[in-house]
Amino acid sequence: MSKEEEQKTEEEQKTEEEQKKEEEVDPLTLPLDDINRYYSIKGDLEKLRGIIISHYPIALFDEDKEKLKRKYVPKEMFKEFEKKYMKNFKFPTDLTDEFRPPYANSYYGGVDFTDAGTTSLLRGMGWELVKEIGKKILQGDFNFTTVTIPIKVMTPISVLQHICNGHFNYPLYLNLAAREKDPVMQMKYVIVACISCWHRSNVFLKPLNPILGETYEMIWEDGSIEYVEQTSHHPPRSHFLLNGVNGDWRYYGYYDFTSNAWLNSFKLTNSGKRTIEFKNTNAKINFNYPIDQYGNTFWGSFRQECLGELELKDVNNDITAKFGMGNIYGKTSDWFEGTICKGEEEVSKFTGSYLEFIEFDGERYWDIRKNIDIEEFPIVPQIKSSSIYRADSKLLYESKLEEAQQAKDDQENLQRHDRKLRKEYEEKKNEEKTEEDN
Numbered sequence: 001m002s003k004e005e006e007q008k009t010e011e012e013q014k015t016e017e018e019q020k021k022e023e024e025v026d027p028l029t030l031p032l033d034d035i036n037r038y039y040s041i042k043g044d045l046e047k048l049r050g051i052i053i054s055h056y057p058i059a060l061f062d063e064d065k066e067k068l069k070r071k072y073v074p075k076e077m078f079k080e081f082e083k084k085y086m087k088n089f090k091f092p093t094d095l096t097d098e099f100r101p102p103y104a105n106s107y108y109g110g111v112d113f114t115d116a117g118t119t120s121l122l123r124g125m126g127w128e129l130v131k132e133i134g135k136k137i138l139q140g141d142f143n144f145t146t147v148t149i150p151i152k153v154m155t156p157i158s159v160l161q162h163i164c165n166g167h168f169n170y171p172l173y174l175n176l177a178a179r180e181k182d183p184v185m186q187m188k189y190v191i192v193a194c195i196s197c198w199h200r201s202n203v204f205l206k207p208l209n210p211i212l213g214e215t216y217e218m219i220w221e222d223g224s225i226e227y228v229e230q231t232s233h234h235p236p237r238s239h240f241l242l243n244g245v246n247g248d249w250r251y252y253g254y255y256d257f258t259s260n261a262w263l264n265s266f267k268l269t270n271s272g273k274r275t276i277e278f279k280n281t282n283a284k285i286n287f288n289y290p291i292d293q294y295g296n297t298f299w300g301s302f303r304q305e306c307l308g309e310l311e312l313k314d315v316n317n318d319i320t321a322k323f324g325m326g327n328i329y330g331k332t333s334d335w336f337e338g339t340i341c342k343g344e345e346e347v348s349k350f351t352g353s354y355l356e357f358i359e360f361d362g363e364r365y366w367d368i369r370k371n372i373d374i375e376e377f378p379i380v381p382q383i384k385s386s387s388i389y390r391a392d393s394k395l396l397y398e399s400k401l402e403e404a405q406q407a408k409d410d411q412e413n414l415q416r417h418d419r420k421l422r423k424e425y426e427e428k429k430n431e432e433k434t435e436e437d438n
Helices: 003-023 032-042 045-054 065-069 074-086 116-133 135-139 159-165 170-178 183-195 391-397 401-437
Strands: 154-158 206-208 215-220 225-232 237-243 249-261 265-270 274-278 283-287 291-295 303-314 319-325 335-342 345-353 357-360 363-367 376-378
Touching (some): 074 170, 170 249, 170 274, 183 274, 206 391
Antiparallel strands (some): 249 265, 265 291, 303 319, 345 357
16 A cells, blocks of 8 residues: 555544544533534434433432532622623624524524424324314414423423523623613613523423422522412413522513414414513613514424514613514514614614624624523422422433323323312302302
8 A cells, every 4th residue: 555545544534533523522512502403413302302401400300419419609609600700701792794503594594493303203293283173273263372282292391490591691691781880781781681592492392381389499600599480370371580699680570371373383472571670770671572483383394483573671761672573674584673762862773683693883792602601500409399399300301201191191180170179169259259249
């Protein structure tokens, strides 16, 4: 063999080794929003469920003993957080290009879901529901939140845990905002916190529906503690409260979901409200939620988009921000444009994409390539109503689908039974009141 042939062989072996290393990437080292993408390529539904739960320390089922034993001291955590993230925080102004992540749909917008196996499973479930409900679903007047979804198309976390995880950028940006004395600047930070979380909202495996009275508690890396509770069965409603460590800010509100389906799409609408308060400026910012649109549910490329019009209003400082998605000419549906007004005066313009970046008046405040991933931890032990003690969640994590389905059915049947008893009591109470009045 000649020297040139030997050199070529060595280069080929080196290329094969590098390719093998890329294929053997440890998904736990990936950002959470890349987990779905990684296992979509691998096509392994059980690993997808397992890795999602492994990346949610809020539901480790006692696997990480050391993490669960850890004692959390919020003020000490905040000092470390401040030193690690806030002391030398800089906006990503060095980035000026339009970077498009590989999982983004470059023609329509939103996020593509490409795993054939999981898509087939979801579509199979969809056809079962179409047969069950018939014409109502085709007419678009059926609410999916009242339908029992098979556990085989779910992920082993509760909606309450998913709500907490969806706030992953709030602790950083709300702490930064609390240092500002200008309420307009605080509004900008709130907008960044809000929009920059949407690139992880694309959940294609459904979280478990919470039972009435179910709770969850967690603590973020900055020491802020979040509480969530399922406060209504029909309509499904979840209240949350996230408190800043030093009392500088708080974030609270509720999720109120309805879902409507059409022939090849469905829409998840959250009509809940939420509020952020800052102590130093007396700011009280009320704002709404985007609409989650899932397209091509039965044929075509399955994808998810965040759409709609959002308004953030600081009622104490007369500051309003408005922006919309899905209607920017020449741009994909994940692009937005908006303005901030102080009274009637426009004081700032902002634009970008929740899959790419956010800019205010030409200055980049956030870029997906430099998103800071902060940690979240469970508070253990929790009260017995906590999501971490759900039997169906643990069984689903272990891929015991039949047992998990039975545990889910048992919980839901008990919830229906309790609701019936409450209804009967209210009817009896009303009858007694009527008799007293007569």
